[in-house]
Amino acid sequence: MRRPASLTPPKGKLGVLTPGMGAVSTTLMAGVELIRKGESVPVGSLTQMGTIRLGKRTENRVPNIHDFVPLAKLNDIVFGGWDIYPDTAYQSAAKAGVLDAKDLAKAEKFLKTIRPMKAAFDQTYVKNLQGPNVKKGKTKFDLAEQIREDIREFKKKNKVDRLVMLWCGSTEVFLKSEDIHGDLDAFEKAMKTNHPAIAPSMLYAYAAISEGVPYANGAPNLSVDFPALEDYAKAKNVPIAGKDFKTGQTLMKTVLAPAFKARMLGLAGWFSTNILGNRDGEVLDDPGSFKTKEESKLGALEYILQPKVYPDLYGKFTHKVRINYYPPRGDNKEGWDNIDIFGWLGYPMQIKVDFLCRDSILAAPIALDLVLFLDLAKRAGMRGIQEWLSFYFKSPMCAPQLYPEHDLFIQLMKLKNTLRWMMGEELITHLGAEYYD
Numbered sequence: 001m002r003r004p005a006s007l008t009p010p011k012g013k014l015g016v017l018t019p020g021m022g023a024v025s026t027t028l029m030a031g032v033e034l035i036r037k038g039e040s041v042p043v044g045s046l047t048q049m050g051t052i053r054l055g056k057r058t059e060n061r062v063p064n065i066h067d068f069v070p071l072a073k074l075n076d077i078v079f080g081g082w083d084i085y086p087d088t089a090y091q092s093a094a095k096a097g098v099l100d101a102k103d104l105a106k107a108e109k110f111l112k113t114i115r116p117m118k119a120a121f122d123q124t125y126v127k128n129l130q131g132p133n134v135k136k137g138k139t140k141f142d143l144a145e146q147i148r149e150d151i152r153e154f155k156k157k158n159k160v161d162r163l164v165m166l167w168c169g170s171t172e173v174f175l176k177s178e179d180i181h182g183d184l185d186a187f188e189k190a191m192k193t194n195h196p197a198i199a200p201s202m203l204y205a206y207a208a209i210s211e212g213v214p215y216a217n218g219a220p221n222l223s224v225d226f227p228a229l230e231d232y233a234k235a236k237n238v239p240i241a242g243k244d245f246k247t248g249q250t251l252m253k254t255v256l257a258p259a260f261k262a263r264m265l266g267l268a269g270w271f272s273t274n275i276l277g278n279r280d281g282e283v284l285d286d287p288g289s290f291k292t293k294e295e296s297k298l299g300a301l302e303y304i305l306q307p308k309v310y311p312d313l314y315g316k317f318t319h320k321v322r323i324n325y326y327p328p329r330g331d332n333k334e335g336w337d338n339i340d341i342f343g344w345l346g347y348p349m350q351i352k353v354d355f356l357c358r359d360s361i362l363a364a365p366i367a368l369d370l371v372l373f374l375d376l377a378k379r380a381g382m383r384g385i386q387e388w389l390s391f392y393f394k395s396p397m398c399a400p401q402l403y404p405e406h407d408l409f410i411q412l413m414k415l416k417n418t419l420r421w422m423m424g425e426e427l428i429t430h431l432g433a434e435y436y437d
């Protein structure tokens with residue numbers, strides 16, 4: 001990929017469309033509104049709070065990321081979305097129970113203005129949900145055409161200049177990439193014949209790319225992660241990214257596992273369990289949707305620890321992940337990890353992590369950063385898979401000949417170096433030999 005020759009400035013409004021207006025989506029919307037009103041601070045968002053070092057350490061050039069790269073301003077964001085329930089963003093946020101009454105009241109007027117468009121939905125792919133706000137169409141292709149029409153309508157009605165789409169919908173059942181996902185022709189034919197391997201999230205992704213709209217997938221289902229749509233995104237000059245927001249337990253995993261490997265400490269086993277009681281938890285109670293999430297959560301350790309390269313340290317570890325739907329906790333997930341490691345002469349040790357987190361409070365700033373960076377990538381002429389955004393994902397998409405990079409700190413370095421590269425600044429290698437000449 002060539003360095004962008006120029007970067008179009010973020011003029012006008014940016015539309016942010018989320019298929020799925022549940023806990024994550026409405027926490028993002030409410031949060032952006034509270035921050036715009038000066039009522040809160042964008043904690044957790046790298047684009048809003050992060051800085052980036054430029055040049056030598058002696059130069060003292062450390063601008064804020066949002067001053068260094070031309071990002072859209074929060075005031076220029078307009079939200080929209082689709083959901084199978086007709087609830088406004090306010091009703092949905094109230095049901096999700098993430099925000100307290102005080103914060104919800106401050107965002108009430110704004111959230112009430114956001115009504116979901118009719119969803120492209122099929123219960124075959126999300127067993128535990130059923131709702132009335134759904135589109136009708138003879139074929140999956142018809143539904144994708146209707147989503148395209150929604151996008152154009154939204155753009156016209158809200159006078160937005162650019163758009164980004166972010167899948168905040170439920171986790172769909174586990175599907176594997178098959179022949180019909182191999183190229184665009186086969187995929188379009190399969191949509192027209194209602195092939196079972198095409199899930200609704202793929203229709204949104206196809207519609208977004210067709211309309212030239214960058215697309216990111218916050219859930220672990222395939223959605224845009226297969227050759228037909230990857231090639232299509234390239235052909236249409238559309239950036240895409242995924243999958244599955246890296247928020248709680250996997251965030252911790254991709255911090256701790258690189259530390260063990262850095263110190264050459266062995267791993268005998270890693271047992272992860274979760275309880276959560278939100279709608280996401282209810283969806284994941286179905287074995288099909290859980291399988292999709294499980295696959296996404298299991299990948300990180302294998303890739304970070306490289307058992308084949310380090311058979312003595314990581315050749316035989318056991319990795320288990322469990323998620324239990326437990327309504328009393330709502331969105332406040334508890335994730336426990338028991339980690340059995342071993343050190344010098346094979347002596348065993350244990351680490352216990354108990355993360356009492358708030359799922360959507362961790363996900364919302366990630367969603368915001370993804371929206372702003374994808375819009376930046378589009379204006380920079382970048383297209384196809386944006387691997388530099390792996391930082392945000394549990395199961396990062398990457399070129400077929402590569403393995404995904406899971407180590408959070410390598411991901412962060414890649415992200416920041418990509419920003420430096422975009423802006424024609426020197427990349428940072430951390431060598432620093434020149435300070436000792």
Ligand SMILES: NC(=O)c1ccc[n+]([C@@H]2O[C@H](COP(=O)([O-])OP(=O)(O)OC[C@H]3O[C@@H](n4cnc5c(N)ncnc54)[C@H](O)[C@@H]3O)[C@@H](O)[C@H]2O)c1
Pocket residue numbers: 019020021022023024025082083084085096119120121122126129131167168169170171172200201218219220244245246247248278279280283358359360362363
């Ligand atoms: N919160 C986190 O920390 C986190 C982390 C990683 C991934 N995720 C994933 O992000 C997604 C959203 O999470 P959430 O907590 O907001 O879930 P949620 O259940 O509160 O919201 C999802 C919404 O999507 C809607 N939906 C389902 N299928 C749809 C379709 N085809 N079209 C339109 N709407 C549809 C549902 O009706 C629901 O309102 C889930 O897939 C979840 O697994 C969340």
